[in-house]
Amino acid sequence: MTTSHPTEPLAPAGAGLVAALDIVLPPWVDDEVRAAGTVLPDVEDRMRLALRLAARNHLEGSGGPFAAVVADPTTGQIHAAGVNLVLATGLSTMHAEVTALSFAQTRLGSWDLSAAGRPIELVVNWRxxxxxxxxxxxxxxxxxTIAGEGNEVETLTGFDEGPMRDDWAQQFEHRGITVRTDILRDEALAVFAEYGNRNDVVVYNARRSSTTTAP
Ligand SMILES: [Zn+2]
Incomplete structure (x- = not known):
């Protein structure tokens, strides 16, 4: 696995402030959602869609093997999907959860998804x-709804997930966010393993050095 900073030079200072961001969901994401079906009442089908997107995302070069789906868990209606776009956008915050939530909030017209007046679920291929x-x-x-939790993702992919608190799930529950885990866990680990077995990927944790590590 190759660990490095981007090789392209940053824009020179003083080039002027950037006034807009250009965050585009790759068109193949919509193709995958349509192929899976835009109404997926079975939670495993919603996770399967997230896993399909995650598995394709790193092959397409958009970012890491992570994807998320925003849905109505009572009907299975898919509101939005997102993939990790860190490499495609050059923005470190463009994780799958952030992109999926942002596209859902844009589509539903509010920064508060609970304002939709119906339950909203985020399905992600890991904690x-x-x-x-x-x-x-x-x-x-x-x-x-997540496929699993634990340090397997870091072991298999090299990404740093940061200092999560041990009671992270309870904190969600305290705020009325129900956490469900272990949905297609083995399948999710297989996606990470496939990614980790590549020898040509960039792990883009900013504080990592630009040294090359063993595959
Ligand atoms: Zn993240």
Missing amino acids: PCVMCYGAVMWSGVQAL
Whole structure:
């Protein structure tokens, strides 16, 4: 596995402030959602969609093997999907949870997804990192469904998930966000393993050195 900073030079200082962000969901994501079906009443089908997106995302070069789906858990209606876009956008915050929640909030017209007046679930192919922990908490979702938790993702992929608190799930529950885990856990680990077995990927944790590590 190759660990490095981006090789392209940063824009020179004094080039002027950036006034807009260009965050585009790759068109193949919509293709995958349509192929899976935009109404998925079975939670395993919703997770299967997230896993399919995660598995394809790193092959497409958009970012890491992470994806998220925003849905109505009572009907299975898919409101939005997101994938990790850190490499595609050059933005460190573009984790799958953030992109999926942002596209859902844009589509539903509110920064507070609970304002939709119906339950909203975020389906992710692993426990959120420390940044996405906050992003999920402030999003207005009422349910978080994950494939699993634990340090396997770090072991298999090399990504640093940050200093998560041990009671992270209880903190969600205290705020009315139901946490459900171990949905297609083995399948999720297989996606991470496939990613980790590549020898040409960039692990983009900023504080990592630019040294190359063994595959
Ligand atoms: Zn994250």
